[in-house]
Amino acid sequence: MANKKEKKTRIAAVGDIHVRETDRGKWEEFFTKVSEEAEVLLLCGDLTDTGRTAEAEILADELKACSIPVVAVLGNHDYERDNQKSIRKVLLKQNVHMLDGDSVVIGDVGFAGVKGFGGGFDKGMLGMFGEPMIKSFVQEAVDEALKLDGALSRLESDNVDIKKIAVLHYAPIRATVEGEPEQIFPFLGSSRLAEPINRRGVVAAFHGHAHIGTLEGETSKGVKVFNVSKPILMKEGFDPPYYIFEV
Secondary structure (H helix, E strand, O other), X not given: OOOOOOOOOEEEEEEOOOEOOOOOOOOHHHHHHHHHHOOEEEEEOOOEOOOOHHHHHHHHHHHHHOOOOEEEEOOHHHHOOOOHHHHHHHHHOOOOEEOOOEEEEEOOEEEEEOOOOOOEOHHHOOOOOOOHHHHHHHHHHHHHHHHHHHHHHHHHHHOOOXXXXXXXXXXXXXXXXEOEOHHHHHHOEEHXXXXXXXXXXXXXXXXXXXXXXXXXXXXXXXXXXXXXXXXXXXXXXXXXXXXXXXX
């Protein structure tokens, strides 16, 4: 007897939408369109432009046009005014799955998310040595990687057949920040984030943050990584600017 064709989930992903207080009405068509073409929407950080709660409220209102589940992480812009807790609260009220070391299962796909942090890549990765300020910087990246590992681990304990997707703001690999000035690579992501992605059997990872980076790369273990920053998607001709991935 022929095998039943495996159902695939269509995931749309975009980062760095930078919603402003003047954006009322700007995103309604976008969210309506993405709802027609995908079954899950990933928002990969920098949801607000300057970290104002009012910007998150505009986004939450625009998301009423989105009829599919939304999974999101915060980005560095969302932390700018130390309003990250209120931004998260506003979006949770709109039923957005806000991930920060958490995971959510939608259908047979599990999403694990963290903001991530900097620190550099591969041989250029900053080590835990020197002044306390440097150690604190590195520790933040370590903590974010541990949070991602924990979220992915919980997905494994939920169901061994779940397909795992990592949702980030900062990059886990160098390849998807290529195009940015090399001097700022340490502030665009960290290879520490790639370790749990490689070890936990992740199907693909999505991030933003590097606006003039590269759309696609892969980890040392061959896991696909996509930089879905809105400026990159627009440069690559995606209109509307979201990337579709089937899993």
